[in-house]
Amino acid sequence: xxxxxxxxxxxxxxxxxxxxxxxxxxxxxxxxxxxxxxxxxxxxxxxxxxxxxxxxxxxxxxxxxxxxxxxxxxxxxxxxxxxxxxxxxxxxxxxxxxxxxxxxxxxxxxxxxxxxxxxxxxxxxxxxxxxxxxxxxxxxxxxxxxxxxxxxxxxxxxxxxxxxxxxxxxxxxxxxxxxxxxxxxxxxxxxxxxxxxxxxxxxxxxxxxxxxxxxxxxxxxxxxxxxxxxxxxxxxxxxxxxxxxxxxxxxxxxxxxxxxxxxxxxxxxxxxxxxx
Numbered sequence: 177x178x179x180x181x182x183x184x185x186x187x188x189x190x191x192x193x194x195x196x197x198x199x200x201x202x203x204x205x206x207x208x209x210x211x212x213x214x215x216x217x218x219x220x221x222x223x224x225x226x227x228x229x230x231x232x233x234x235x236x237x238x239x240x241x242x243x244x245x246x247x248x249x250x251x252x253x254x255x256x257x258x259x260x261x262x263x264x265x266x267x268x269x270x271x272x273x274x275x276x277x278x279x280x281x282x283x284x285x286x287x288x289x290x291x292x293x294x295x296x297x298x299x300x301x302x303x304x305x306x307x308x309x310x311x312x313x314x315x316x317x318x319x320x321x322x323x324x325x326x327x328x329x330x331x332x333x334x335x336x337x338x339x340x341x342x343x344x345x346x347x348x349x350x351x352x353x354x355x356x357x358x359x360x361x362x363x364x365x366x367x368x369x370x371x372x373x374x375x376x377x378x379x380x381x382x383x384x385x386x387x388x389x390x391x392x393x394x395x396x397x398x399x400x401x402x403x404x405x406x407x408x409x410x411x412x413x414x415x416x417x418x419x420x421x422x423x424x425x426x427x428x429x430x431x432x433x434x435x436x437x438x439x440x441x442x443x444x445x446x447x448x449x450x451x452x
Contacts, residue, residue, distance in 0.1 A: 248292070
């Protein structure tokens with residue numbers, strides 16, 4: 177599943193080339209993947225220019241002229257690619273936007289499992305955020321004081337960190353990697369963290385996310401950068417997906433448990449189980 181670093185990578189790469197360019201046409205759209213404004217994208221989007229591209233939580237947002245926003249929710253397997261129109265169209269390309277210019281390109285949403293989608297948001301309040309749901313604070317900008325208040329809940333720390341209504345952008349990969357960096361067991365009750373532990377965890381989350389962004393995210397299955405190239409952070413994972421392999425810090429074999437239905441990887445030496 178694309179998480180914050182993967183969405184940030186796509187947003188930055190698109191933001192470097194798309195602002196100022198015009199949408200010429202919408203050659204293909206799968207209607208059940210589009211939400212929000214009921215007007216067809218094929219009539220609503222052509223002629224509009226892209227003003228900005230940014231990330232919010234795990235989503236990539238295109239701001240267009242005329243007060244229109246396209247919000248791409250990537251779900252379990254979604255990704256965006258920007259290619260020449262002559263590049264063969266993948267089987268699971270559910271939206272294609274033709275970008276005008278002497279070097280015409282297509283922006284494609286590819287999503288094999290179809291858990292994501294596109295939200296077309298206009299000025300009408302009844303469409304704003306429809307079915308997108310609330311999102312929590314951004315881990316790269318939240319203050320330590322606010323972060324500590326978020327932890328005042330009696331639930332496992334991994335469960336809390338993955339709750340998108342509390343903290344936006346963390347999924348299975350970066351939660352496990354951050355908890356290892358902070359030396360915290362995934363089942364540690366969030367409310368029991370000391371001030372020093374909470375501050376250490378926030379630093380670990382930020383350093384993990386920033387390094388992952390520098391390495392263009394983790395390519396494990398479907399995720400690719402907008403050019404089709406893979407990310408590199410999976411090469412330096414410390415715990416995620418490494419069950420039975422030695423911890424890169426202490427050499428102890430990595431273990432796997434299930435937390436909130438998700439495979440969870442940790443080092444039993446670096447991340448000791450909390451005492452009752």
